[in-house]
Amino acid sequence: MVKQTLVLVLGMWLLGTTAAWADDLVVVVNENAPVQNLTAEEIKNIYLGEKGFWGNTKISPVGYQDGAALQASFLDRVLSVSENVYKTYWIKRIFREGGMPPDKAGSVDDALRMVTQHSGGITFVPASKVAGASGIREVYRMPN
């Protein structure tokens, strides 16, 4: 019984950690957000705090907790930085200019829920999580 549980947990962990790498990365926004498509450069500027508004709508970016494979994958593929460089960037930016870094979600489901709560919500998820999800719209896809 213990062995079966360990195998099951290990299998789920491997599935979870590899999902972010094996799947396309999709950027989604709240269904009411005033954007249809975004470029990689625009997404980069949002997650660096350089772009904070779509018209009058405050953008609310959502990332993931430190160490999450999906966060590291996004930072590497879209922002071309490591997690440590990104965290250092935000320490410096907040100290210099004020403002707030992206919120951190504990899971993909949490991130999607947070995006649906703000009309300016935006996050990134594995493509497999988008199908069937309500309240969001895909605006960018990065093939694996």
Add this chain to the structure above:
Amino acid sequence: MKKLTWRLGGALIALSLYLVLPAPDAQAFKLNGFGDVTFDASERTSSEPDSNGFALGALDFYVAEQISDRLDVLAEFVIESPGDGFVVDLERLQATYSLGNNHKVRAGRFHNLLGYWNLAFHHGAQLHTTISRPFFLEFEDESGVVPTHMIGLWWNSRMNTGMGRVNIGIMVGNGSSIKGDLTGSNAGPAELNPGSSGDSDRDKAISAKLNFEPSFMRGAELGIYGNFSRVNITDTALAVGAPGYLTTVEQFIWGVDVVYLAHNIEFMSEVYNWINDTQGATKESGSVAAYGQLGYLIGERTTPYIRYEYLDATADAYFNAVGMTVGGLDRLKTVTTVGVRYDINYRSALKAEYRAIDDQVDGAVNQGAVQWSFAF
């Protein structure tokens, strides 16, 4: 600890209570900060013996909070030891209102937008590669000669052009003043006061900066900046109204900066020019200061660096009052620094450096320092 002086003790206690006590329907904000411990060793100078010892750097706390979609607040306060105890200083308190992506207006107390260093690096030693700031860019309460803080309004706009991004910043605020015993029996350097509690006259200081980030060279910045201010210097050793009791200096500081931060290279250089027109003087006096710093990140953690600092100060009422020139003599001072920084992780670093100082006042002096800096 000999003495604990709380200049803003009430504010600190209130802030601490706010952080500790849960408030219903309120979102607690997060207190972050910086600190450092430095071991300094210095040769004998004309005024100081050989010395070495440990020193606590400023313990720097800051909070940033989004009040609404367009309004955020940043507060920074520092616990530091000026020599005979500890004091708490409110360094920055700025409310920012965003008018879209490209325009912001701020009110409060902030760092003057002159140059690159003063806006990029604040009190946290962890943020800059070197152990210390360039000596002429030290803060007002540490014998600095540049008005590093301003209290007032700050407008900032940016425009994206085909060639790159243009940033324009304008600050309007209280003019600096200097007050102290300048000619009496206890005469000594006085502090440049940015006027946190008000202005000493009706004339406001104005700072402006134009900055360009070319799109064809990512990581490069070129800036030009200036500051107009009327500095009132009060000599408390003299009777009120006596000749020399109040001296006014019409001051214009201007300069350029060049920065390149890419491909593991950190290069920054700034020049400051002072044109001081002292009331009653026959002509304006000019002074100049500059530094250049180059570092290169090897691997992910190690950054060797070198910096050269230069100041050629004319002995006028302004530089005499802040103590940069003494006895009516001009002062030429250079500092050459060679060092290395090792990042333990993204929140902590060890630094070691050697400084060769050549100073008309203190002579040639060699110094060494080791610092452990951290963010929390």
